[in-house]
Amino acid sequence: MDMVLLHGLLLLLPLAALLLYRYNATFHYFCKMAFFHCWLVVMATVLFPLALLRGRSVENMKLLRFAIRPLKHLYGIKMQVCGSENLNTKEPYVMVCNHQATIDLMGMVEFLPDRCVPIAKKELVYMGIVGWACWLSGFIFINRHKTEDAICVISRTARTMQRENLRVLIFPEGTRNGDKSMLPFKRGAFHLAVQAQVPIIPIVISPYWDFFSSKDKKFTSGTCTIRILPRVETQGLSPKDVPQLTETVRQAMADAFAEMSAGHRGDHHAEQLPHCTRASAGRGTRSLQCDKDTSRASN
């Protein structure tokens, strides 16, 4: 009798989990986040040997992109990229982007160009196989608790950018921020661009509020818009210009973010955008590419 009861319970468990997943938003959120992290671990494990053959190289970022790209299809996130033509240059540059959550990774693979590595917190290296994959892909790690060390790494990066024609992606807020406005910007990215005398390309990812919130434990499907703003030149600027440069770029990004917050109405809105043409992303999910950048941000 006990065995029958046990078997009955074992059968009921998956059903209960399924119902919870369907009707309980918090359970749904944790399942999706768990799957997201498991995906990274599995992909890192599978692709690690391939990357190892090449050794530490920015070329491994291609593997990383390949590994992350399917996630938007699995999560039903439609991506809309505006202003891709602002990346049409062969030279090195510094990309600065707002950082809302770990799921930013899905958006990043939509715009990250070749020969571009992110600057990341040192703690990532200790995330086992995922950390090693990041290291093999050429991630630049900084210790946020040791300002001098971090500045040293950034100065070295400025020289590497020129020497190896490298692009660098930095999150100038310095931490994840899901709030309605951007945090004040740290100045490392702007010092880097001035030291290397390369342009800054600001990127703004639209707020996730309508489909994702770590605070409210919400994770549904939705649309994400990415705006690539016009480049900001740094030729002839010196370290004393960095505070002004930082503020100019932050203002441009904050304006775009505010505009996207007001205008972001999910799929319905995307259909109505006159400047967007749809590009097939395959497997049932669409990506939209803008014909021209319509941001009002100034440089």
Ligand SMILES: CCCCCCCCCCCCCC(=O)SCCNC(=O)CCNC(=O)[C@H](O)C(C)(C)COP(=O)(O)OP(=O)(O)OC[C@H]1O[C@@H](n2cnc3c(N)ncnc32)[C@H](O)[C@@H]1OP(=O)(O)O
């Ligand atoms: C295909 C792939 C898909 C996925 C790919 C992407 C995956 C990505 C996934 C990974 C995502 C991972 C994402 C992540 O991990 S995000 C977290 C890590 N990233 C960052 O923190 C980047 C931004 N941080 C900074 O820029 C900070 O400024 C640093 C860290 C450098 C110092 O911060 P700290 O808080 O300690 O100090 P402070 O900001 O008050 O500055 C102090 C003073 O130093 C001056 N100063 C600063 N820098 C320089 C410099 N270079 N040369 C000369 N001076 C410099 C500065 O102007 C200031 O002086 P003053 O102005 O007040 O007089």
Ligand SMILES: CCCCCCCC/C=C\CCCCCCCC(=O)OC[C@@H](O)COP(=O)(O)O
């Ligand atoms: C080389 C082979 C490639 C194999 C494929 C690997 C698959 C994916 C592996 C790695 C992708 C990058 C994982 C980074 C995930 C963490 C991103 C993140 O969100 O970090 C938080 C950090 O920003 C700010 O930290 P805090 O908000 O201050 O706490």
